[in-house]
Amino acid sequence: MVGRVLDWYADHARDLPWRRPEATAWEIMVSEFMLQQTPVARVLEPWRQWVDRWPTPPDLAAAPAGEAVRAWGRLGYPRRALRLHRAAEAITDLHGGHVPTSHAELLRLPGVGSYTAAAIASFAHRQRHVVLDTNVRRVLARIASGEAYPPVSATVAETRMATEFLPEEPTRAAVWAVASMELGALVCTARTPACERCPVVDLCTWHTAGCPTSTGPGRRRQTYEGTDRQCRGALLAVLRSSDIRVDRIELDACWPAAPQRERALASLLADGLMVGDDTTGYALPG
């Protein structure tokens, strides 16, 4: 089972820049932040520019947080840019400018949760960790549980199952981690899986059962149009595109509903994604 996925990966892995042997732990860490809830295709270019401009954590830490937010562009969830900047500061101050190697230390960094800590430790340092992202959860749900989709929220059962699949040898475990993710991203996809190209289709409980459609209510809502999120995005876009402080009038012009605009503005200020007031004008954080 594992061996076949490793063989498949050797033949079909995408040539992503953060997977190249010369990729640094920092470059891998940046990619992981950008890839949180964001497709690979959209990350490629911003990642290249980011690591070119800030090749090490101290380089980013020395820049204003607002520049990180600006460089984040339209990747979405701009708080990730802020967290990455804060993580760079912590690495600079507490770890001599080097990305920590232990899962526990990584976990203490802003924006680094269970998945990202495991991913960095595994991909950058070849350690043995359960790397349980949405791809792997779906792959395991189908292969081992016979379900079309994993549970809505991660369970201890999933972690236990993932641990059983994880090879003992660290290097092999690290390849399995990236390979099982890649299988989920390229073959065992959410919408229309390409089972005919799956290296372990004959071992897949779900496929053997005839690919039953998910039973429960499942799916969650996602609506975006007219939400606070869209409003925040509109406000922040104004600041990103301006080199000077933005007047209140310009912010008012980008969103018609005043109460929602006020709420979004307040939340952006509270998050530290922007600074200022009506008197001084508004800007990305220094």
Add this chain to the structure above:
DNA sequence: CACACGTGGTG
């Protein structure tokens, strides 16, 4: 534990 948090591609 449910919800907030961006954005754009796609079937």
Add this chain to the structure above:
DNA sequence: TCACCAAGTGT
């Protein structure tokens, strides 16, 4: 067209 989906984290 439009709802779903994309390498999650923090509260």
